[in-house]
Amino acid sequence: MENQMFCFQCEQTLGGKGCVKHGICGKSPEVAGLQDLLIHMLKGIGFYGQKAIEKGIKIDDETNKFVIDAVFSTLTNVNFDPERFVDYIRKASEIKNELRDLAGEIEGAIPSAALYVPPATEAEMLEAAKEFGVMSDQSLNEDVRSLRELMIYGMKGMGAYAHHAHVLGKMDEAVSNFFYKGLAATLDSNLEVGDLIGLNMELGQVNFKCMELLDGANTGAYGHPVPTEVLITKKKGPFIVVSGHDLKDLKQLLEQTEGKGINIYTHGEMIPTHGYPELKKYPHLVGNYGGAWQDQQKEFDGLPGAIVMTTNCLQKPRDSYKDRIFNTGIVGFPEIGYIKGSEGVKDFTPVIEKALELGGWTEDEPEKKILVGFGHNTVLSVADKVIDAVKSGAIKHFFLIGGCDGAKPGRNYYTEFAEKAPEDTVILTLACGKFRFNKKEFGSIGELPRLMDMGQCNDAYSAVKVAAALADAFGCSVNELPLSLILSWYEQKAVCILLTLLSLGIKNIHIGPSLPAFISPNVLQVLVDNFNITPISNVEADMAAILGEEALA
Structure with missing residues (x-):
């Protein structure tokens, strides 16, 4: 059965506008449609869940886990199996009914997503899904749509982090509850641009708590990473x-x-x-x-x-x-x-x-090794050396070069940036963006390696914690540190990390290789005006702007 699709949630989206026949990620129109229908179901779950929470009712962990995992399942490059999504949709219908009963009597209008009952078969679901795509409501204000999608994609990213935490037995009520609040907000026609910007910043704050929860779960189970x-x-x-x-x-x-x-x-x-x-x-x-x-x-x-x-x-x-x-x-x-x-x-x-x-490989290759293990515990254990190196002038600047990697042209920018970073600068990196340069030799500054791998995208909390500690040590804000964030994005975990950074007041972020298709021009302008978010241009110009401004200061 032919199914329509529209998807623009990742950086690789066709023509920078949206995939309309088949996802460049490999997602079929059928999977895209079922994901749209699942998100529609989750919005209804969010409505009833939020009503229950507002009445002081605690939602059980199993329901929270389902919502978190279902949101996560729609993130780019996770699940391409239609049968699994049919099961998710059927389970979502059961969960929605349970939360409706839990919420009890509701005053005011109930949105159609909360009342919606999905069809029984996959074929019927695919036909029904055409009504629930991102662009299905053509009357919706462009900026409102943009901010709703920004929040949904941010929650998909947070769903990944929350999933990893609860696999290790860690859940947080404030984190779980925000999924209901955020999903419900996408159905509220009374929320305008300012309200939705505020909710996205709240999502950023909650995601920081979620990343802290995951950091504690990982280090609690497996110890703090060491070089x-x-x-x-x-x-x-x-x-x-x-x-x-x-x-x-x-x-x-x-x-x-x-x-x-x-x-x-x-x-x-x-x-x-x-x-x-x-x-x-x-x-x-x-x-x-x-x-x-x-x-x-x-x-x-x-x-x-x-x-x-x-x-x-x-x-x-x-x-x-x-x-x-x-x-x-x-x-x-x-x-x-x-x-x-x-x-x-x-x-x-x-x-x-x-x-x-x-049977595996038949012979050994000559050995080559690289260094990992610079989580916040390791970096902060040598904070005195870092601070002394900055005060003596041995370290002039820190660059956090990291984020998602991808196949789209233009990502060689990050390799070139790392290669051209002056020898009196330190490169912090995390997530798979580091594979652009992590096998290269950068040397050291005193006892400190110039390249420090801080971990997965899941470990972004480490970078924030280190930046905050350095800011405290120097008696300034993070924005006043000799630190620049040079970030690459691909999918929705990067979206929620960006929202976290913005919610913490961190400005002057350089981002690329292209800007999200789901961000409307007006919303982008708000981010530029309030946070000085800057699209990457070319390495020489960006490096000169960063280090030149610092030299002038």
């Missing part, structure tokens, strides 16, 4: 490559492969896990294979090992490795092996058997 050299070349023998972001999945796989002669390699955003004491203690966690998510089809092509995708960053698998890639958790793709869990425990036997069957 660690990571092998980035191949070793002989059977192996499994683990991609995504989920530390618990990696830990269980390490436990289940111990003593079996299988090497474990991280991929993409999993590379920072080598710095965690409770993960790095396994000697068969041998190294990292490959780079960022957008290269996986090339890197996994005919790979003589098994692959596990733990969360987002999945691409459509090629036939050459369909038989050896496995999904788990929220991740989904039709006709691909799936590792289920029961009460938080997963059995990776099919992955292990496939790795042993394939």
Whole structure:
């Protein structure tokens, strides 16, 4: 069945306007339609959930988990399986009815999304979904639509962080409650531009709490990351490559492969896990294979090992490795092996058997290593050295160069920026954007390496915590530090991190490689006027503007 689609939630969107026939990410029109219908259902859930919360009623953790996971499932490069979305929609209908009963009598009008009952079959759902796309209401004010979508995409990003936290048993009522508030707000026709800007800033504040929760969950379970050299070349023998972001999945796989002669390699955003004491203690966690998510089809092509995708960053698998890639958790793709869990425990036997069957690489490569493990605990433990280096003039400036990587032209900007950063500057980096330059040699300033990998996009809290601590030490605001944020974005986790930075009052952010298609010109102007957000231009001009202004000051 042919289905219409419109999607502009990620940076790769067609022509900078929107994918209308098939998602560049690989998302089919059918999956796009079912995601639209699921978001419509979640808005109705938000309405009833918010009414219950306003009456002082506490929503149970299982319902909160469903809402968080369902929102997360619609984030770019997470789930491409129509059957999984049909199940989500059916479950959403049950949850909505339960929350309607929980909320009790409601005064005033009830929006149609709250009253909506989805069809029973996938075919009927696909037909119905045409009514609920992003652009379905042509009468909606462009700026209101822009801010509603900004909030929805921010919640998709926060859904990822909240999901990882609750996998490790950590939930926060304020974080869970905002999903209902935010979703309900997208149905409220009384909210104008100013109201929606305020709600997006509130989302940023809540996401900071969520990232703090996740940081505590990760470090509580696996210890604080420490500087660690990571092998980035191949070793002989059977192996499994683990991609995504989920530390618990990696830990269980390490436990289940111990003593079996299988090497474990991280991929993409999993590379920072080598710095965690409770993960790095396994000697068969041998190294990292490959780079960022957008290269996986090339890197996994005919790979003589098994692959596990733990969360987002999945691409459509090629036939050459369909038989050896496995999904788990929220991740989904039709006709691909799936590792289920029961009460938080997963059995990776099919992955292990496939790795042993394939045999792995037949010889070792010459060793090459890079350094990871500069979370906030490590950086702040040498804060005195950092402060002394700044006061002596040994360090003139800090650049945080990081964010999402992607395939779109223009991302070589970030490589060039890192390469041209003066030798008296320090480069902090996080998320998969670092793969543009993390294998290059940058040297050191005294005892401090010039390149410090602060972790996953999930670890953005570390960067904020370090910036705040430095600001306190120098008795100034973060905006007055010799610190510039040079950020790349691709999907919705970057959106909620940006909202967090803005909600904390952080200004002068340089962002690229292109601006979001869902941000209207008027909303963009508000961000420029209030936060001096600046699109990247070229490295020489941007570097001169940053360092030149500092020199003049």
